[in-house]
Amino acid sequence: MAAKRWDVIVLGAGAAGLFCAIEAARRGRRVLVLDHARAPGEKIRISGGGRCNFTNLQIAPERFLSQNPRFALSALRRYTQHDFIARIERAGIAWHEKTLGQLFCDGSARQIVDMLIRDLAEAGGELRLGVAPLAVRPGFLIETGQGALQADRVVVATGGKSIPKMGATGFAYQVAADFGINVITPRPALVPLTFTDAQQAVIRPLAGVSLPARVSLAEDGRARAKIAFEEGLLFTHRGLSGPSILQISSYWHEGTTIRVDLAPGRDIAAEARAARSGQGGRELANALDLPERLARAVVARAGLSGRLADQSKAALAALGAAVHDWRLVPAGTEGWRTAEVTLGGVDTTELDARSLEARRVPGLHFIGEAVDVTGWLGGYNFQWAWSSGWAAGQVV
Secondary structure, three states, X not given: OOOOEEEEEEEOOOHHHHHHHHHHHHOOOOEEEEEOOOOOOHHHHHHHHHOOEEEEOOOOHHHEEOOOOOOOHHHXXXXXXXXXXXXXXXXXXXXXXXXXXXEEEXXXXXXXXXXXXXXXXXXXXXEEEXXXXXXXXXXXXXXEXXXXXXXXXXXXXXXXXXXXXXXXXXXXXXXXXXXOOOEEEEEEEOOOEEOOHHHHHHHHHHOOOXXXXXXXXXOOOOHHHHOEEEEEEEEOOOEEEOHHHHHHHOOOOOOOOEEEXXXXXXXXXXXXXXXXXXXXXXXXXXXXXXXXXXXXXXXXXXXOOOEHHHXXXXXXXXXXXXXXXXXXXOOEEOOOOOOOEEEEEEOHHHEOOXXXXXXXXXXXXXXXXXXXXXXXXXXXXXXXXXXXXXHHHOOO
């Protein structure tokens, strides 16, 4: 018996897949969305503490990582953060800005999932959950555990490998390989960093301490040395986390040194010199205006002790360096289990930037996290999902 034929089959009912399907269905295309999960949009639902950091006001191409940094420009410029904001406002979803341009729902992230499902149904698209795509064959025959399906065009929106407990797989890369399309080796991104046992001797006793910090790569004279993030830092039992660490993890490679400034915008050595005259009797750690456990650890790491008045100018300079220029070489990351997104993916040189269509396989498109485009923390990756899904939806 011949498989039922669809104009478009979208594999993946996440942000990018649903958005693409809605756009295609609104153009009158017969669209089917397949997903192995029992519920759609699960990453949307859990994101932002359940309120979905759905985009960012400060979207800019340099805040996306790719082997081809300019690839994302076309989609991001044609469907912007302001377009998506207008869309959720039309749906009656209230939102607010937190820090650094990050936008969240006032209520539940479920509002955005519900909006997408409603829009898909109203456009005439069909959603089938609990159906696992097993392979995409030439001629766009989709093999599933519930039989075969035929399509004129296929959109792969199955994401990357991050958060496997939610069912993430490397299916998109399998499809790419089956059609001879190159894949940039995926690796975890926006992920906590881990350290050697020797470094953990300093870090582990500070577990639970958090503070604003400036984190950068320590290599001088390289473009990446200019990348720095001034956000929260959290000491954990495994290493370092918090927004500043998650951000730098996307740029970090094995063997690379990171530089941590535990008091950005301050001059600890100058503050300590100024305080010696009136507060010289204070214990050095108590004079730092840092979390107590961290202050004592910094003083010990600088090889100092005693009262503020007892410190030489050189000692206070060493203290300043211990605070502002703490250099560490991470041993690794926590991996896919806690990574928020995937670096790498389907090689952008294989895709048309306007349509996300594979150059060598007309009718096959890759969108969202499956592609080698990874945004910063803070709504950037959702905007790439909306923009890339919209772009593909205009042509499939």
